[in-house]
Amino acid sequence: MSSDFGGPALFIGEDTTFLLLVRPELDPADPGVRAAAEQAGISPEEFAGPGNLWTLVLDDDFESDGGFELPGVRDSEVDDFAERLQSALGAGGPFTVEAGAVLRLDARPQGEGYVFTVHATPPEPEGAPTLSLTTRTIPRATLLAELEQFRRDLA
Structure with missing residues (x-):
């Protein structure tokens, strides 16, 4: 799953309860990125960033339990x-x-x-509480297909 984020994304769960491990890549030429950058008062290139920072998002019933960046995490570690x-x-x-x-x-x-x-325990700030959630049953075949696609996107 990478189309919505421009970079590799591993999605485990379903619409309302999930884990998303993603390395988003924003295109500075995208009209939405340009508009957001203008609203933020920075250049589209600065807004898009380097495109190499992994992010972990947890969501439980659309409550967005947490999302945080994983600085220093390499593609090889995620793979x-x-x-x-x-x-x-x-x-x-x-x-x-x-x-x-x-x-x-x-x-x-x-x-x-x-x-x-x-x-999931955010790396910063030190001592941040661990966030937890439990998914519904996810078909094994769906998980294996998702992992295969994710690893191809990383390659």
């Missing part, structure tokens, strides 16, 4: 996380996959899919 998640899904059974101190996914099988409990 490693996605690869471990893909492997665990392939093995079946309950599992936990972590991405450092920032993200932990606890997964348990439910029918033909998985239910995830997501725990």
Whole structure:
């Protein structure tokens, strides 16, 4: 899933409860970006930024539980996380996959899919509380297809 963000995006969940790991890339020539930059009083290039900063967003019933940037995270680290998640899904059974101190996914099988409990701790400010949410059952095939596309987008 990358079309809406211009860069790679991993979406786990459904419309109202989800985890989104994304590296958005804004096009300074896009009319929406230009309008937002003008409103902010900066150049479109400055508004678009470098396009290499990963962001983690959690949303539970459209309450936007939290979103934060992950400075210093490299594509290779995100790909490693996605690869471990893909492997665990392939093995079946309950599992936990972590991405450092920032993200932990606890997964348990439910029918033909998985239910995830997501725990995310913002890197800043130090001591920020961990945010958690639990998804509904997500079909295993959907998850595997999403991970495959995400890893292709990263390549």
